[in-house]
Amino acid sequence: MSLSHRQYKDAIYEQLARIGKAVSAPKRIELLEILSQGPRTVEALAKLADLSVANASQHLKALRTSRLVDAEKKGLFVEYRLADDSVGRYLLSTQTLADSRLAEIRQLTRDFLEARGALEPVNRDELMRRVREGEVIVLDVRPSEEYAAGHIPGAVSVPISELKARLKELPKGKEIVAYCRGPYCVMSIDAVELLRKRGYRAVRMEQGVLDWRARGWRIEAGTGKTKR
């Protein structure tokens, strides 16, 4: 039995819509973005995305059936991860489209940044160049698991929750560039706010490892400390 043109088209578009359905729920996008920073267990994901465990599990199941994530049982835990790099690139292209088409998203970001006096024009490419050239101290303020799963080469890991206590580790003279998960992640905003209050010269880089990797630049993994 061979398919008619219409049946073939319908079948193709139904498959394409599986991707759309997967990213049609806000919480599923949030889960994907967290996973784009590295693998996580269900419990961790539920906590980070502010979901009940059962609910998170169901969303993850949906993401699994649309093949955007993989799950691997590790003892008592189940570790979820993005299925492959193409998923990260897709997330990035969704963000790009949303940024270019939805005035609301730009407005939200502007309002949020303004409310904490963090609005400043930064030349993204120039900032990224300086980060690549090692001209600044690069501060990764994400949770340490995410740092370990992959970070910008040369970056120092100081999770936002520990920043206050570990301030003295940072030299005061040099400029500090803080980054976290990406443009909509607020940890680096908080970090820069704190650093400036304490007299440091600090700016935020809104790109994260997802963007870094998409540009084909090298990502470093591991804690830096020798393991085992």
Add this chain to the structure above:
Amino acid sequence: MSLSHRQYKDAIYEQLARIGKAVSAPKRIELLEILSQGPRTVEALAKLADLSVANASQHLKALRTSRLVDAEKKGLFVEYRLADDSVGRYLLSTQTLADSRLAEIRQLTRDFLEARGALEPVNRDELMRRVREGEVIVLDVRPSEEYAAGHIPGAVSVPISELKARLKELPKGKEIVAYCRGPYCVMSIDAVELLRKRGYRAVRMEQGVLDWRARGWRIEAGTGKTKR
């Protein structure tokens, strides 16, 4: 009143999900793909996507509120078009992701091509290079409106519906490369089938203008015939 972190995140992801919701219905993806070939009226879209006019209008309204398409009243007609190039690039990235993650979509295509004996390994990049260099006759078999809205430079427009009657316009010696809307479009498959049966050397190029433009290559517009 300033937003809490959680409220800000929820608001951001809700906005991102608007894009996902827009492309979570197969018919809306089909409409977007048709529009990626050029502007169309509601009636034309309904017909091409096999929808009732009322239903098409409702899907288009959804696409309008998620800002992926624009509508412009032209006398008695309403002309819809993709809001901007970023929408086309997003469609392409969805296809790429679906192709890489969903075995079903690859299987569907393989089955469909196999059923009409059209399976053949073609080196895409090499084929595109030959098309760019003008080493082959390039045949655009889409409806003439789509050709006029934008086509591969040097391509000849012979809509699939007219191909049989206009075969004699094509020289028999040279190799013919037929293309249409993109990888899931079947018009070029039919064209190649017909051409071969009549003794032409013909192959299909699965990329369309969307892909061409995304690579930064030039697109030509107009009918070629002098208007007015």
Add this chain to the structure above:
DNA sequence: TGATTACTTAACCAACTAATTGAATAATTA
């Protein structure tokens, strides 16, 4: 002016979805 054409809207229904609650399963530890 009234008819025609192209499109939108309203009302409706069946099907589906997200989130909650509580029970079930499966691996590990005591």
Add this chain to the structure above:
DNA sequence: TAATTATTCAATTAGTTGGTTAAGTAATCA
């Protein structure tokens, strides 16, 4: 072996969606 922990599953509920039919609007034409 029993208890604990991490996750999944099943059942329920409120809310949403896609599609149909029929009525409404707006521009054009006779």
